[in-house]
Amino acid sequence: MLHTADLHIGAFGGRHLKYANLHAFEKIVEYALTEDIGYVVIAGDLFEKPRIENYELLLRVIKGFRMLRDNSVYTVVVPGSHDSSISRQDLLAVLEHAGLVNIPRYHIGRDGIMYLEPLKLGDLVFYGLPGLRNNRELEYLESRRLRFKDLDTSRVNVFIAHTSVKFAGYDPEKYYWRYSKAVIAHDRALMAIPGTVKYIALGHIHYPIPLFHEAEGNIAYPGTPVGRDMDDLLQTYKLRQEGWDRRFLLVDVYRDKPLMKSIFNGFGVEIAYDRIVYTSEKDVLDYAKKLARDLGGEFKVVLMTIDKLPRDKYSTLIQELSRLEREYKTVFHIRETGLEEVFLPEITLITPPENREELELAAIRDFVSKKGLKIEPEKIKAILDIIGEERTSDVKKTEFIEKLYKDIEPILEEIVDELPPQ
Ligand SMILES: [Mn+2]
Structure with missing residues (x-):
């Protein structure tokens, strides 16, 4: 089973970079087909928006899903916080009706409990928790108002959730202050999930948690393959600096303890970053060009933090850089903050507690x-x-x-x- 999330196809608007997210999707499809994988699980935010009007993107997405279907690969998708609409008039619904993706169903009963319906595909059973507005799905988890209907413990059950459960890969001691709620609430949120669920496929958090090459465990965030904004790209840069990369997960759920393997991939995105002190507009532009020239890869990104940049120079500099963007086929971006402010969870090889x-x-x-x-x-x-x-x-x-x-x-x-x- 492949586990990915937060592909955000359709992000980066009019920029060449928008094809990077699609390219990542196609890489994952290609991997599934060549490695003869039975299931592709997408834990939310497949698309950047509920509706996307770019037909080239759409046609290529449909082609990818059709290739999976024609090769008997099951695809299971849960709606994320970005790509679902309440009226269900969205792209995911179109793909589902076309028979290209499977979406696990749920309903909220009059008792205020969320009932998740099993979705049986081959020998696996999937339950899905969608990303709701204002993270409301978390309330159902935390108050344990979540029921897995007809849970058959003799089968391998997989729970897919698009939500921000903070659990593994970070040391609560170090990171709990970043979140307004006490850590205990978040850890307890997992108690709503029956222990007989074999694997919890998460999405929503864009960095990979926990980081490992290979680990036994039953829960993970694969992280986003490309991302949707410059913060994500700077995180990618930092991941690479530490010797890691973006990834998707290959999970063997048939073992006693599932085995999770990171399939690291740059997805064709090359990123340069530097923090410089402003001297003149020409110096900045020359340096930006140099950084771009030194980059390989299909999708090039140059990020810069410029200290002492005069306020009145900002807009002309942005204009010049966007002109260069076409010429150099590179995204140039000036950041307000530097790399040191990028948050990455502690990089540890951990196996989340099974029990x-x-x-x-x-x-x-x-x-x-x-x-x-x-x-x-x-x-x-x-x-x-x-x-x-x-x-x-x-x-x-x-x-x-x-x-x-x-x-x-x-x-x-x-x-x-x-x-x-x-
Ligand atoms: Mn997302």
Whole structure:
């Protein structure tokens, strides 16, 4: 199974670079066909927008999907935050109706629960969580209002989600401050996913997490192959500086523990970056040209951060650079910020914890030590497990709450007993 996401076909508007995203898609198709892969999973944001009016892009996308279908490769796509429309009048719907892609279904019940329908294709079963507006899909995950319908544990189940679960490949200790919510909430979000799901194919976060050549594990963000803006391209540059690259994933889900393999690829995009101090317009342009000339590759990008750039020189410089863009078949971009501000998660070879109990406990441990609490993490987990229980319709609300309290009380007492005297 191939796992990719965030292809963003249609990004980079009128620029030559827009073909880079399409080119990446075609590379992945080519790989699937030559390596005889059975499934291609796209975890959201296949397209930059719900509708794209560029017929060359569209025809080539359709050709790619048709080649997959004609060679018996199943394609499974979930709508992302960029390419789905509420009315379902979008390109993904067109591709689905044409029989070129499969989209797992879901519905939200009157009980406020999101029900995911199984999509059986060959010997795998897929469930999909789409990217909703304002990351609302995360609410269903975090409050565990997510149900996998007819989950057959005798089969290999794959869950595809376009959402920002922050879990692996970064050390929560180092990165939790970047996010407004506590890490524990994000780690707990994964608890809504049944443990019998074999692999969680994520999309939405554009950098590859976790980074590895090969790892055993059951969850990953492949990252975007090309990206959709200059930040993504600068991240690509930084990845390469550290000896990595963009990628898609080859996942063997038939093993006991799935084996994930990064298929690294530059997708024809070559990037130069430098930070310089402004001397004159001519110097900047000459240097930009030099950087462009030194680049190979089909899609060339020159990024520059220019310190001490006079405000009144900015617009003429941009004009000159866009003139060069056609001449040099290169995207030139002046950045406000430098490479040092590009965020990359800590690059580590990790295997995400298989066991969600362990995962949860690790998050709590992290939380307890950060808050300097003198409480055993196991006890907090016991309380959270009790709170996480759901009331069935045959139990009265008051009785249910009373029972919750009764269950929690002894644990709270233990915690209080163990607290050091004031
Ligand atoms: Mn995206």
